Structures are given as C-alpha cells and as structure tokens.
Amino acid sequence: MTTPSQSTPAPAQLLDSFGRRLHYLRLSITDLCNLRCRYCMPPEGIEKLPQDMVLTLEELARVSRIAVGLGVDKIRLTGGEPLLRKGLSRLLDELKSLKPRPDLRITTNGLLLAQKLPELVAGGVSTVNVSLDSLKPELYGQITGLGAQAGHEALAKVWQGIRAALDEPSLQVKLNVVLLGGVNEEEIVDFARLTLEHPLAVRFIEYMPVGRNTPFQPERFLAAEQVLQRIRSLGEVEPLPQRPGDGPAQRLRLAGAPGELGVISALSSHFCATCNRIRLSSEGQVVPCLLSDVAVELKPLLRGGADDAAVAKALLEAARLKPRNHHQAVVSPHAAGCQMSRLGG
Secondary structure, three states: OOOHHHOOOOOOOOEOOOOOEOOEEEEEOOOOOOOOOOOOOOOOOOOOOOHHHOOOHHHHHHHHHHHHHOOOOEEEEEOOOHHHOOOHHHHHHHHHOOOOOOEEEEEEOOOOHHHHHHHHHHOOEEEEEEEOOOOOHHHHHHHHOOOHHHHHHHHHHHHHHHHHHHOOOOOEEEEEEEEOOOOOHHHHHHHHHHHHHOOOEEEEEEOOOEOOOOOOOHHHOOOHHHHHHHHHOOOOEEEOOOOOOOOOOEEEEEOOOOOEEEEEOOOOOOOHHHOOEEEEOOOOEEEOOOOOOOOEEOHHHHOOOOOHHHHHHHHHHHHHOOOOOOOOOOOOOOOEOOOHHHHOO
8 A cells, every 4th residue: 555655746737826726828829910900919010020939839739738737728729810820730639639638729810710610620629719899891990900991801701700610519609809998889789699699609808908019098998897787788687607617707698698798807807816827929938927027938948958847847937927916907007918919818
C-alpha cells in the first residue's frame, strides 16, 4: 500500500495568486484581419507583424499541449481573424488530438465562415462565436471600416455563414455584439428578437478601453443594465443558471425563445472574481488579463531550445501575475493592454 509520503504529487495547475484556476486558454493565431472595426483599430489599420514574429502552428500546438497538461480544458482560437490563418485545419487536428481533449471554440467575424465551416466541423470545433455589431448593411459597413456600399455584400456573406453554422447539428452558434452608444444601441431589440427565431445565443458586450491605438470614447459606453431594460421591453425574461465552463455572460431567455441572450458587463460590474482565462498573443506573449499591461514572453523559450518544463514554468508564472481586478472603471477608463488585433477578446 502506498503511504502518504510515497503518493504521487498532484500535477501542477494554472492557479493564480487568488486561488482562481485558469483552465480557459484563448489562443490568438494571427494578427491579420480583413475588417477595421472602429473600436478595435484605427482607420488606417495596424502594421502587420513580420511573419517570423508570429508563432508557428507547431509552436501554437506545443503551448496548447503544455497548457492542457496544466489543466486547461477549453481553448478558443482568436485573432485578428483566425479563419485567415493558413494551415488552420492542421492546427485543429493537433488540438483535437490532445489528451485529455479540450473543448475547441473559435471567434470569427464570419466573412469566411461559410467557406471554412467544413474545416471547423472536421476539426472538432464545438462553438462558433460570430462578431456582429449591426444588422443594417450601411451601419455594418461603417462600424467595420468597409464603407456603406461594401457593407451590403459583406453582411450577406456573414449571414450566409451564420445560417450554414446553424444547420450544423454539432455546432453551437453565438453572436457577439459590442454595443456603442449612439451607433448601434437602437438595434438591441432587433438582435434580441433573433433568439425568438433561431437557436443561437446573442451576447451583448460592454464597450471597453482595450489597446493603445484606439482611444476610448466614454460617450459610446452603454451599461449592461441599460441593455437589460431594452430587452425587457420585448416581454417576460427568464434568468438562466450558470453552467460549468460558462463565460462571464449574465444569461437569460425571452419566454418561448429557442435561443438565449447574454450580457457581459466588463466595466459596469466586474466579473474578475470568477475569471478563468489566460491568453496567448499571436507574437507569443502570455497575457493574464485583457485589461492590464502584464505579459510573459514565451517566444524566446520556444525558439531558444527550452524544454517543456521551462515553458510550463513560464505559464505558471503568468498565472501567478494575474491581478485580482482589472482596475478599469466607467468613470475613469484608461488605455491598457495588448493591441486587440494581436490578442483577441
């Protein structure tokens, strides 16, 4: 019989200094994007990273494998626009072969979704989040930087992808709507109505001061409670319980709806106490908090001959550096964090 002193020690887990277990890795696989959303980057765009600065597919897969060994059970591919990354299906094959197999998800702007959907299904993706901030073609074009005329064709492509994804029985489909006061706030009810027609989740996200190249505009901020008031105008709203693995959204459903709604209040009501995320930017920085400047460089280790134990140690150090709170507030927001196009949300 094994005595307590002889027992095998428990494997290391990604725990921060406040006892939160970080089991959700958001993996930015490219800094490239085919949109110029006004809250994400300036109209002139951001200079793209030299190709050798971006992590290779092999490096992304290696970090993911090591993270899974540290307890990560959910991986979301982000960008930039992840569907632009060459070799995406090869990376998905690597990730779905990990043991234990993580829940694989992806966030996309949807422009290439219909085209790439077979790769996502074959790669074992469980959930597709489509970033969509307007249902009006002209406004969609303005928000995304495409221009009003191009917005018609682009929005049609996005909806083609959404409908195709809804037809895939293995996929859950979510819409991520960043709300901008005076821009798309009048569409809250229209987005909410979609859940009465389709089995999708619509998540309203508070506008946040992310990155240093896109100045925060306080007049564009809408608090979650304002969103909830508009949703309630449609009728009875039923709160939904949190499930294991759920993100920070306050979940609810309109009576009789096949879909559901969510409100993410990153500024008006911090959910930091339950945050389970750690992020890897496309150039190899481990970022413990989206809204802080703390980061741990992995690329020198990955390209300098470091073994897996050294990479794991760096991930554990990044987890230890995760702050208790992000220190952003509606009344005093300040620019912070990695450029969104290189980190994802």
